[in-house]
Amino acid sequence: MNWxxxxxxxxxxxxxxxxxxxxLTVERLHKAEFCRNARFYxxxxxxxxxxxFLKQVGALTLNMHIFIAVVAGVAIVPxxxxxxxxxxxxxxxxMANLVRIMTRFVMRGRRKPVFLVLNRFLEQVHKHPxxxxxxxxxxxxSYKESDxxxxxxxxxxxxxAGLKAGxxxxxxxGNEPAFLFTWLALAKLxxxxxxxxxxxxxxxxxxxxxxxxAKVLIAAAELKDAVExxxxxxxxxxxxxxxxxxxxxxxGIESFVDKINEASEQPLPxxxxxxxxxxxxxxxxxxxGTTGLPKAAVLNQERLLAVATVLSSVxxxxxxxxxLNLPLYHSAGFLIGFIGSIETGSTIILRxxxxxxxxxxxxxxxxxxxxxxxxxxxxxxxNTPKRDNDRDHKVRIAIGNGLRADVWKDFLKRFGDxxxxxxxxxxxxxxxxxNYVGKIGAIGRVNFVQRKLFPYSLLxxxxxxEEPVRDSRGFCxxxxxxxxxxxxxxxTKIAPFAGYAKNQQxxxxxxxxxxxxxxxxxxxxxxxxxxxxDNFIYFQDRVGDTFRWxxxxxxxxxxxxxxxxxxxxxxxxxxxxxxxxHEGRIGMAxxxxxxxxxxxxxxxxxxxxxYIPSYARxxxxxxxxxxxxxxxxxxxxxxxxxxxxxxxxxxDPLYFLDESKKSYVPMTExxxxxxxxxxxxL
Numbered sequence: 001m002n003w004x005x006x007x008x009x010x011x012x013x014x015x016x017x018x019x020x021x022x023x024l025t026v027e028r029l030h031k032a033e034f035c036r037n038a039r040f041y042x043x044x045x046x047x048x049x050x051x052x053f054l055k056q057v058g059a060l061t062l063n064m065h066i067f068i069a070v071v072a073g074v075a076i077v078p079x080x081x082x083x084x085x086x087x088x089x090x091x092x093x094x095m096a097n098l099v100r101i102m103t104r105f106v107m108r109g110r111r112k113p114v115f116l117v118l119n120r121f122l123e124q125v126h127k128h129p130x131x132x133x134x135x136x137x138x139x140x141x142s143y144k145e146s147d148x149x150x151x152x153x154x155x156x157x158x159x160x161a162g163l164k165a166g167x168x169x170x171x172x173x174g175n176e177p178a179f180l181f182t183w184l185a186l187a188k189l190x191x192x193x194x195x196x197x198x199x200x201x202x203x204x205x206x207x208x209x210x211x212x213x214a215k216v217l218i219a220a221a222e223l224k225d226a227v228e229x230x231x232x233x234x235x236x237x238x239x240x241x242x243x244x245x246x247x248x249x250x251x252g253i254e255s256f257v258d259k260i261n262e263a264s265e266q267p268l269p270x271x272x273x274x275x276x277x278x279x280x281x282x283x284x285x286x287x288x289g290t291t292g293l294p295k296a297a298v299l300n301q302e303r304l305l306a307v308a309t310v311l312s313s314v315x316x317x318x319x320x321x322x323x324l325n326l327p328l329y330h331s332a333g334f335l336i337g338f339i340g341s342i343e344t345g346s347t348i349i350l351r352x353x354x355x356x357x358x359x360x361x362x363x364x365x366x367x368x369x370x371x372x373x374x375x376x377x378x379x380x381x382x383n384t385p386k387r388d389n390d391r392d393h394k395v396r397i398a399i400g401n402g403l404r405a406d407v408w409k410d411f412l413k414r415f416g417d418x419x420x421x422x423x424x425x426x427x428x429x430x431x432x433x434x435n436y437v438g439k440i441g442a443i444g445r446v447n448f449v450q451r452k453l454f455p456y457s458l459l460x461x462x463x464x465x466e467e468p469v470r471d472s473r474g475f476c477x478x479x480x481x482x483x484x485x486x487x488x489x490x491x492t493k494i495a496p497f498a499g500y501a502k503n504q505q506x507x508x509x510x511x512x513x514x515x516x517x518x519x520x521x522x523x524x525x526x527x528x529x530x531x532x533x534d535n536f537i538y539f540q541d542r543v544g545d546t547f548r549w550x551x552x553x554x555x556x557x558x559x560x561x562x563x564x565x566x567x568x569x570x571x572x573x574x575x576x577x578x579x580x581x582h583e584g585r586i587g588m589a590x591x592x593x594x595x596x597x598x599x600x601x602x603x604x605x606x607x608x609x610x611y612i613p614s615y616a617r618x619x620x621x622x623x624x625x626x627x628x629x630x631x632x633x634x635x636x637x638x639x640x641x642x643x644x645x646x647x648x649x650x651x652d653p654l655y656f657l658d659e660s661k662k663s664y665v666p667m668t669e670x671x672x673x674x675x676x677x678x679x680x681x682l
Contacts, residue, residue, distance in 0.1 A: 087437055087445070087534075094436045095449040101309045102453070108305060113270065114278055117304050117339055118187040122147070124345040128318075133341075135366060136177050136350045143345075146181065148265040153178075153185035155263040156256065158272075161216050161240045165190030165273050168284070170214040171329075172196045172205075172223055175352045178244050179328050180338060182218055187282075190273030194284040194296065195329040199613040201226050204294070206233055211296050211502045212284045214239070218256065221245040227253065278302045284501060285331050285427045293558055296501040297428035303498070304339060311340030314399055314421045314434065316370055318345040323368040325351040325359075326377075331427040332400065337372055346370070356380040360415075363393045371395055374551035375402030375583045382410045391416040399423065402551060404583060405441035424539065428510070430497045430523050431456050431489035439536050446535040454495045457522075458485030458529055459515070466543060468512070476515045484530045484540045488512055488522040497523045547576025547585040550615040554587060559618065562611045563589055566604055568597035573627050573635045574618060577644045580676050587618035590640050592627055599623055601664040605657065619682060620645040621664060623653040647672055 085091075108115045121143075124133075129144035141149065157163045169191050173179045186193050194212040196205065198220070205226065209217060217234065219227045221244050227234075228250060234241055235252050242256040282304045286294040299307075316322070322341050326333035341348050349366045359381060362368065377400070391414075399421045403411075408420060424443040425432030431454055433444020458479040460469040468476045468486055479485025491497050491511070499507030512524040528540040547554050556574035563572035570592045576585025593599060599621075608617050622645075628636040647654050647667050654667035665671075674680040 090437050091445075091447065094434075094447060097313060098447075098449055098453075101313055105306060105309070109278060109302065113274070114276065114301070115305075116187065116276070116278075116301050117282070117308055117342060118184070120305075120308065121184065121187075121342045124342065127345065131345070132347045134177050134180060134348050134350055139177070141177060146177075146184065147267075149177075150181045150184035150188065151265045151267055152260045152263040153181050154188045154268055155266075156259040157185060157216070158189060158268075159263070160254065160259050161242070163189050163191055163216065165275055166192075166280070167216070168192050168194055168212050168214045168281075169216040169218060170194040170196055170209050170212070172198060172217060172219040172227070173244065173328075174198050174220055174222070175325070175328050175333070175350055176220065176244075177350065178220075180350075183283075183338075188268050188273065190276040190280075192281040192283060195286065195334060197286060197294070197327070197329050197613065198223060199615075200294075202229060202610055204611065204613075206230050207293055208286055208296065209234070209239075210237075213502075216240045216242070218242045219244070224248075224250070224253070276301065278305075283334070285334065286329070287427075287553060287555075293561075295503050295506050298498045298501050299335075299427070300498065304335075307335045308339045308343040310336050310423070310434075311346070311370075311399070312344050314436070315397060315419075316340070316344050316346060320344065320346045320369045320397075321349060321367055322346050322370045322372070323349045323351070323359075323363060323366070324372060325354040326372055326374065332372060332374065335427075336399065354380075356384050360387075360390070360393060363395055364389075367394050369394050370397045370399065373398055373400035373403065375400075375404060375407065376551055378403055378411050379407045379583055382407055382414060386414070390414055397421060401425075401443065402548075402583065407583075408440045424529075424537070426525065428497065428500070429489070429525060430454070430491060430495040431487070431525070433537055435536075437536075441538060442536040443529075443539050444537040446531060446537065454489060455492070456487065456489040457515075458483075458487055458531060461486040461528060461543065463543070468515075474514060475517070476512075481531055481533060484528050486543065487525040487527050487529045488515060489525070491521045491523055495523075547587075549576065549584045549586050551584075552613075552615045554616045556587075559587065559612060559616060560589070562608065563591060563604075563618075565611075566600070566607050568593055568600050568604075570594045571627050573637065573640065575637045575641050577620070577641055579682060581678060582682065586620075586682060587616060588620040588622065588640075588645060589618040590622040590624055590627060592624055599653070599655065599664070601655065602662075605663045608657070609662075617657060619657045620667065621655040621657075622650060623655070645672065 125143045125147045129147075130142050132140050133143045133146045134141040157169070161169075163169065163186075167189075169182075169186055171179060171182055171193055173182075183193050192212075194208070194214050196208050200208060209230075217227070217239055219241070224243055224245075227241060227243070231241070231250070231252050241253045242259075243253050244257060245255050246257040248255040278301050280301050281298055282301045283299050284296040285299060286296050311322075322337060324333060324337040324341075326337060328334050328338065338348065349362065349368055351362065354377060363371065378398075393415070395415075395418055397419050398411075401423055403420065403422055408422075412418065412420070420438060422435040422443050423433060435442045435444050437445055439445070460477045460479050460483070461467070462469050468488075471477055476488075489495060497510065499510065510524050510526075512522045514520065515522045526543050526546065528543060530538045530540050532538065542548065542553075546556065554576065556576070559574040560572040563569050563574070573590045575588055575590075577588045579586050591599075604621075622640070628639070643650055645654060645656075645667065647669055655664040656667045656671050658665045671680065675682065
């Protein structure tokens with residue numbers, strides 16, 4: 001072989017013919033510099049056997065050239081996508097997860113006999129019977145023990161209350177294992193449960209009980225006095241009343257613990273609930289019980305199966321430990337915390353109430369990996385004294401809603417790298433969003449697949465007229481990107497809106513017709529949202545006579561109705577006002593007095609406490625000579641909200657609800673300063 005031979009390829013511009021060809025090739029490979037000339041293929045045309053080696057080197061060079069080009073292309077594509085579409089990967093993963101969940105949901109809906117959340121629980125019992133399901137204080141209940149315990153509850157109710165499938169039972173209890181066992185028992189009997197807020201009393205309690213046609217009331221032992229207050233009315237309706245205690249001497253109230261202990265733990269036959277379908281009512285969850293007249297949102301078995309997937313959709317697994325301290329009567333605690341844990345097969349650390357001082361100690365003690373929150377919970381945690389072990393925990397996911405951007409940042413900075421998953425939704429709503437990207441301040445993100453499956457839109461909204469803006473044809477106008485608009489979601493077969501039990505008027509108020517074409521029907525969320533240029537969704541405000549305090553919605557007109565029940569008050573205008581350092585708005589009322597009447601501080605306080613839960617009670621009252629109204633006689637609130645409760649700015653008499661004195665007391669500059677400095681807790 002003549003090593004001085006230079007094939008035609010090397011006799012081109014930029015190539016030295018006096019270089020050894022093999023040496024040249026190696027050097028070019030090392031420097032990744034190739035002579036890009038069509039005659040490169042001359043290497044492959046060499047026929048002399050003495051040139052075989054050069055032929056192989058040429059082929060190798062060509063292959064490496066192609067390989068490097070492909071690798072470079074593959075490497076560039078993700079960088080290009082990341083530059084142009086920074087959330088492309090997260091979007092794809094979310095869409096794939098959404099399709100997976102929907103597929104599983106559809107397949108479950110086709111199973112015979114009908115597949116319910118209860119069936120998922122029984123699958124978990126079979127899969128890991130000895131795994132802890134509920135940990136409460138110093139007691140642990142495995143999946144098997146919870147199953148057997150709920151069997152006892154079911155048989156006791158079947159025997160002593162005569163329950164049959166379809167009968168509604170009201171649960172009037174706080175966070176305790178008996179709540180969860182009772183719900184499982186009712187599911188086994190095919191009975192829907194009405195989850196009563198344990199803060200309600202008197203008129204509110206009777207209203208909530210009656211609007212779902214409940215036949216049985218099961219109450220916690222500590223709520224016995226509240227039950228006795230309404231017992232005459234319950235007995236008139238021949239309601240069976242049970243108290244979670246071993247004995248009870250009150251006529252008309254039966255003890256329940258002794259009956260549970262005597263019952264068999266053997267499973268109930270499936271035939272007991274054979275008539276239950278996927279459309280049968282499963283649970284009634286009430287709006288925030290602001291005035292004694294809450295609305296009961298009806299969730300059927302299908303809806304329950306759908307919301308059960310929320311935890312799994314954000315990455316919660318069977319090995320996770322979930323800290324549940326939100327009220328079980330609330331949709332967040334019951335649907336996401338409890339029902340969601342059944343779907344994932346996780347362990348629940350159940351606590352009676354939220355405690356900021358003990359929160360992280362509990363998480364460390366039980367190796368908690370998932371926590372739930374509402375906005376205020378995170379703020380309370382951030383306001384606790386800093387400790388050296390603030391980051392000493394195993395929490396990896398926090399899921400909830402109502403988290404302010406500033407608190408979000410402070411929480412992450414203090415407690416470490418926790419994946420915060422903010423979501424948006426309402427118990428009765430047919431639409432929800434999840435901030436799967438983790439963008440601080442956002443409640444969700446526009447997603448192509450979700451928008452196709454669950455069509456929604458933001459509409460231009462007239463704040464003064466309190467209705468969507470319509471064009472000359474009478475159709476609603478969609479808000480532009482970056483503009484605040486009213487969230488509406490199309491009511492369809494896969495996105496239904498069941499409404500409220502025995503409250504057609506409120507149900508109709510949530511239905512918006514002729515939105516984009518004649519005859520279409522949308523769910524009116526009552527919330528104002530905004531979508532930014534990067535397609536993230538942000539909560540802006542609530543429309544109408546509603547504000548939010550302590551994680552609860554407060555309907556101002558209903559609170560005003562309670563005020564006007566007092567003899568001395570002529571009219572009342574209720575609204576929410578901002579308080580420095582607090583999330584949401586706290587209740588305030590502007591009232592006028594009847595002629596020759598005085599503001600009766602003690603009497604009004606007693607009345608308000610009796611009829612309104614603590615979070616909905618107006619903490620400030622302003623007494624005016626007349627209430628300002630619009631031309632259509634609607635009460636004006638904007639100016640009142642702006643003036644707030646500062647006695648320096650407000651010349652009218654102001655009063656503050658002082659719980660320590662059990663009365664409304666005159667508002668002073670000293671009290672005002674103490675509230676702003678957080679010396680007085682609200």
